[in-house]
Structure formats: C-alpha cells, structure tokens
Amino acid sequence: MHDDLKKALEVLRNGGIILYPTDTIWGIGCDATNEEAVKRIYELKQRTDSKSMLVLLDNTAKLASYVNDIPEVAYDMAELTNKPLTIIYDDAKNLAKNLIAQDGSIGIRITEEEFSNQLCARFKKPLVSTSANVSGEDSPQQFDQISEVIKEGVDYIVEFRQEETKNPAPSSIIKIGKGGEIKIIRE
Numbered sequence: 001m002h003d004d005l006k007k008a009l010e011v012l013r014n015g016g017i018i019l020y021p022t023d024t025i026w027g028i029g030c031d032a033t034n035e036e037a038v039k040r041i042y043e044l045k046q047r048t049d050s051k052s053m054l055v056l057l058d059n060t061a062k063l064a065s066y067v068n069d070i071p072e073v074a075y076d077m078a079e080l081t082n083k084p085l086t087i088i089y090d091d092a093k094n095l096a097k098n099l100i101a102q103d104g105s106i107g108i109r110i111t112e113e114e115f116s117n118q119l120c121a122r123f124k125k126p127l128v129s130t131s132a133n134v135s136g137e138d139s140p141q142q143f144d145q146i147s148e149v150i151k152e153g154v155d156y157i158v159e160f161r162q163e164e165t166k167n168p169a170p171s172s173i174i175k176i177g178k179g180g181e182i183k184i185i186r187e
Contacts, residue, residue, distance in 0.1 A: 016155035
C-alpha cells in the first residue's frame with residue numbers, strides 16, 4: 001500500500017487523475033481544488049459539469065476549510081454513522097469552481113477506508129470521488145468490472161484492493177441546510 005500511496009500522491013500533486021478504492025466503490029479522483037483536473041474527470045466520464053461530484057476528506061476537522069457554515073448536527077451525523085455517509089452542504093468554498101453545484105453546494109464524505117483515508121491525510125486536500133464509469137453506465141462494484149475506457153483515461157491505477165470481490169454498498173446521502181434541516185436523498 002505504501003508504494004501505491006506514494007505514486008498516487010505524486011500524480012495528484014502534478015494535476016493528474018487516479019483510479020482508486022474508496023469506502024464504497026472504486027472511484028476516479030483528483031485534487032478537488034484543481035479546476036483542470038476536475039475538467040478531465042468530467043470529460044473522461046462524458047458528463048456535464050452541471051452534475052457535481054463529491055469529495056472525500058479524512059476527518060471532520062477539515063470541513064470548515066471547504067464549507068462556510070456547518071450545522072452542528074453535521075459533525076454528530078458524520079461521527080455517529082456506522083456506514084459511509086455523504087453530506088451535501090450549502091455554501092462550498094476553496095474548491096474548484098466546476099466541482100461545486102450550481103446552487104453552491106458540495107457533497108462531502110469522511111472516509112474511514114484505509115487507503116482513501118491515508119491518501120486524503122497525506123495529500124492534505126480534498127479528493128474528488130466519483131464512480132469509475134462513463135456517465136449513464138452501471139457503476140462497477142469491483143475493480144475487474146471497470147471499463148478499459150476509464151482505465152486508459154487515468155494517469156495512475158492503484159493496485160491495492162484490486163482483487164476484492166465483495167459488492168460494497170453505496171453511501172447514504174443527506175442534505176443539511178444552513179438551519180440544520182435534514183433531507184434524505186438516498187438511504
């Protein structure tokens with residue numbers, strides 16, 4: 001895993017995109033503050049940039065760097081959940097403009113998975129995490145289901161966890177408004 005982290009960090013720091021395991025399914029990722037790298041992911045996925053992507057962080061302490069107003073309930077939910085949870089926050093900041101939704105929101109998940117957590121911690125910036133598929137196609141559940149188009153379109157493919165065959169569950173998704181109101185998007 002150490003060599004994978006080292007190589008992935010080098011690619012990310014140079015504005016590249018990677019294919020990597022997350023706490024849910026395999027993801028395509030890049031520096032979430034790099035507009036050109038984010039653009040490359042949209043192009044690879046053949047997806048319009050009006051459909052935002054989420055980002056991963058390694059801990060809740062970093063949320064305030066990327067969201068202006070974090071309702072207290074968000075910290076509780078992120079820390080108490082027993083499965084991956086993506087929270088959509090209003091008023092994103094310090095991220096690539098083409099990553100933030102038209103309404104100014106951003107989806108953020110705190111990853112507990114070993115590789116993606118270490119990658120976020122060492123990179124010291126949020127990582128884009130979007131499913132490793134062309135838009136409109138099924139999301140691959142395991143590495144061997146990822147299309148060659150995606151594999152050929154990234155700058156580095158992480159080797160760690162490629163052999164796993166379990167079908168991970170997608171994250172739950174909720175939106176928390178500025179007043180703390182919660183809307184469940186996906187359970």
